[in-house]
Amino acid sequence: MTDLITNFECPEHGEYNGVTKIFCGLELKPICPECQKEFDKKQLEIDKDDEARRQVLRLEAEARERERLYSEMNIGEKFWQESFETFKAYTSVLKKHLETCMSFANKPKGRMLLMLGGNGNGKNHLAVSILKKTGGCIYSVFEIELMLKKCYAVKEGESELYERLCNIQTLVINEIGKHKVGEWELNFLSHIINKRYENLMPTILISNTHLKENCPTKGCKDCFQRLLGNDVLSRIVETGEIMQFNEKDYRYLKREL
Ligand SMILES: Nc1ncnc2c1ncn2[C@@H]1O[C@H](COP(=O)(O)OP(=O)(O)OP(=O)(O)O)[C@@H](O)[C@H]1O
Ligand SMILES: [Mg+2]
Ligand SMILES: [Zn+2]
Ligand SMILES: [Zn+2]
DSSP states (O other), rough: OOOEEEEEEEETTTTEEEEEEETEEEEEEOHHHHHHHHHHHHHHHHHHHHHHHHHHHHHHHHHHHHHHHHHTTTOOGTTTOOOHHHHHHHHHHHHHHHHHHHHHHHSSSTOEHHHEOTSSHHHHHHHHHHHHOOOOOEEEHHHHHHHHHHHHTTTHHHHHHHHHHSSSEEEEEEESSSSSSOHHHHHHHHHHHHHHHHHTTOOOEEEEOOOGGEEEEEOOTTTTEEEEEEEEEEEEHHHEEEEEEEEOOHHHHHHHH
């Protein structure tokens, strides 16, 4: 192999020096150094573009997977972006509730939570934030009743549903007391709560009602104890916490701001 230093002319960048390689009888003209630089720069940009595109595709795939999971958990789209991070603890009570929920999410085993209070107080927001950490499902009492109704058509459908609800990682039962529930359905719910309690499965109960001891109305039908009885409450007191929410409706607050 012989090297020859020669002058070359690039149509773009003009004259340049280079070494012609003669290899196996072939003359290999050197590339213009400026052209090489441009080529390298372009290649780098293509690589960067590719990486950015791959990153976008990866993020999109992750978001799709998350949304699929949230749908399975029965988390409404309204809460897909919500978490402990997006919860504003603007009073000392809310701050304490947020801490309780975060602690629950870190160590859910064998714990129960009861969230009581008015509309738009962030009960669902916090319960969903817990679910996103622990895994599990959220169902309203109405949805459980609907599932039960569907089960009647299937042989041993109720016991299958019972098993499934007992074995969900963290189960949130929402809207307890929103409407009147039949005795059998109420029994079904109590048994699930009790079974989960015995198996140390974390359970969260949400209701717009209040505790009997905070109620001035004699014979009031909206006291929580009237809905699920003292045995459920006693288990909550033992293994968890009763959180009372008394803030202004956040839905209205958002509008005012
Ligand atoms: N402290 C808060 N910080 C941020 N967002 C909040 C807060 N409280 C409520 N929200 C938002 O306000 C809306 C209503 O809250 P949420 O559904 O959790 O209320 P709720 O207590 O379950 O009410 P309801 O009893 O009417 O079902 C949601 O979009 C929620 O994300
Ligand atoms: Mg709610
Ligand atoms: Zn050139
Ligand atoms: Zn009452």
